[in-house]
Amino acid sequence: MTELTKISIVEDNEFARNALSDLLSQEKDFVLLGSYDSCETAFDETDFLNSDVVLVDINLPGINGIVGTEKIKNKNPKVNVIMLTINDDDENVFAALKAGAVGYLLKSEEPGKVIDSVREVLNGGSPMSPYIARKVLKSFHSFDVKSREYDELNEMETKILNLLSEGKSYNKIADEIFLSSHGVKYHIRNIYLKLRVNTKSEAISKGHKFRIIKK
Amino acid sequence: MTELTKISIVEDNEFARNALSDLLSQEKDFVLLGSYDSCETAFDETDFLNSDVVLVDINLPGINGIVGTEKIKNKNPKVNVIMLTINDDDENVFAALKAGAVGYLLKSEEPGKVIDSVREVLNGGSPMSPYIARKVLKSFHSFDVKSREYDELNEMETKILNLLSEGKSYNKIADEIFLSSHGVKYHIRNIYLKLRVNTKSEAISKGHKFRIIKK
DNA sequence: AATAGAACTACCCAGTTGGGTAGTGTGGTT
DNA sequence: AACCACACTACCCAACTGGGTAGTTCTATT
Structure with a gap:
């Protein structure tokens, strides 16, 4: 050295x-x-x-x-x-x-x-x-006050939320994870429930905030 | 002390x-x-x-x-x-x-x-x-390699992207910033162009990644 | 005076989304 | 056996979205 x-x-x-x-x-x-x-x-x-x-x-x-x-x-x-x-x-x-x-x-x-x-x-x-x-x-814990105002997502939901964040439609996601688009919808509804949102946009925003969405 | x-x-x-x-x-x-x-x-x-x-x-x-x-x-x-x-x-x-x-x-x-x-x-x-x-x-500059693969958003676009991220529809945003929904759409199209995406989901994801979206 | 650009407004249209509701199969409880 | 939760399939429908195209007004440039 x-x-x-x-x-x-x-x-x-x-x-x-x-x-x-x-x-x-x-x-x-x-x-x-x-x-x-x-x-x-x-x-x-x-x-x-x-x-x-x-x-x-x-x-x-x-x-x-x-x-x-x-x-x-x-x-x-x-x-x-x-x-x-x-x-x-x-x-x-x-x-x-x-x-x-x-x-x-x-x-x-x-x-x-x-x-x-x-x-x-x-x-x-x-x-x-x-x-x-x-x-x-x-900047990492800007949510400590209102934190955890959502339920933990399971593996499937996390995966789907990540795919959603890439701009994929229900149909594309369905193809990718071998489900019907209805199945995808089923999980997305649960995601929205758990994250307490009712649009894809909010779900993705929360996903990023809570670092559920990777990348 | x-x-x-x-x-x-x-x-x-x-x-x-x-x-x-x-x-x-x-x-x-x-x-x-x-x-x-x-x-x-x-x-x-x-x-x-x-x-x-x-x-x-x-x-x-x-x-x-x-x-x-x-x-x-x-x-x-x-x-x-x-x-x-x-x-x-x-x-x-x-x-x-x-x-x-x-x-x-x-x-x-x-x-x-x-x-x-x-x-x-x-x-x-x-x-x-x-x-x-x-x-x-x-974790702040994970994009330094592929960085700036997008154009800077102006004030209006930044505002709209932030509103989008809150799950608001074109119509709600239009009301909020005193534009027609068409006007909102005009800006969103420019946002997509600048961010090189073509869905709201991707736009929001990129918005978070590049810290264009506040909160 | 002509041109070009932005910032809109506007309409069409296919495709996507979110909500509601309902049904099926499977596995675990009681 | 009855019940329930879970993961899924399924259908309806109104609203929203993204893309294409076009017109207007205003402002700045040439």
Whole structure:
């Protein structure tokens, strides 16, 4: 493991960029491939996409950090992007994660945390500022209050709900699971009863919310 | 902040339970309310639900940790549950988070991490073992490869897709947004085009996957 | 002035869906 | 033997859906 970890920085604020550069350069096993003030200039550098870890600011002139992250991941999925930002609003956080960021740090974090985070990423972790981590976890249990206002689906029902969610009609599903369309309908009625809904749309929505629908 | 943090433990393995108890008792600002070998015995203790933080093992005889967590959160949502487990398979992780756990630690974690995690929870964070954190983040960008195989919806389309997901018919939606049902249909056709689908079911599924549908 | 696009309204039509109701067979209880 | 729940088949019917096609108005572009 004598390999150096290649790091790049995309941050438009010169002061912050230099501070990060200095910080990371001090680590003997890190090598700073480059630091850029925008995604555009970063992409001009062919070596940029060979980075192991890229720290990307979210607020950038031109292509913002979220779109930039998307582009990076599309061009080379192996690059690990850590989002570095002052924004902690839902929209940005989830958009960034959705774009493919593997970590999300608030700039209010102390500098040492950045080093730790890079190492955490290299070890297969996903560093998040505590506040972000909580936000992310909360997105999983948004239903804790009104939760379990439905009955558990059995295997057949789960299967059928999943097929429904793929846009298949009663008839197609019937073919697929060797039942008559009436049989499918029978199960769907039970699904609706258990989920307390009366349309396919609601059933699919609840299916996703309660993670009954895979994929 | 001279308040003591009340902690409880639910762990069936006696050795592990005692180790945790000893560990946590050494912190001056923590007070161990109780340690139990099952959810059942824990719930017998009325004070249990007054805990600030509860460490729950996932594999428990009788009521398992996930169902137990659900029960805890239903009875007192203020209790912060940290899941403590050897299981790192998807099903368990997501089920636990869904149940309302605010942290998820693998037992392979070093002991000091438990103390840190309790403090992190108290500070509004969500401690997760690195491996778990990565898993959780990944669940947000499972589409990074095939990503953006759809066009962005505009405001009206987003609104309509959300209404569709609630099981509303073209007519109901039309009433709600002051359009004719034909107008609604016009937008829905565009939604299907942009999402590259041709049924409501698929549209709703994609809407959830890409987080276009709120709630 | 002509063109093009969006944001609608509108009609046709086959196919799908949801609800109601009813019947069959099988297996398990009492 | 009587009863029941469950998984299914079956039919009716009104409402809804998706696709195709077409017309209107408004606004922006050329």
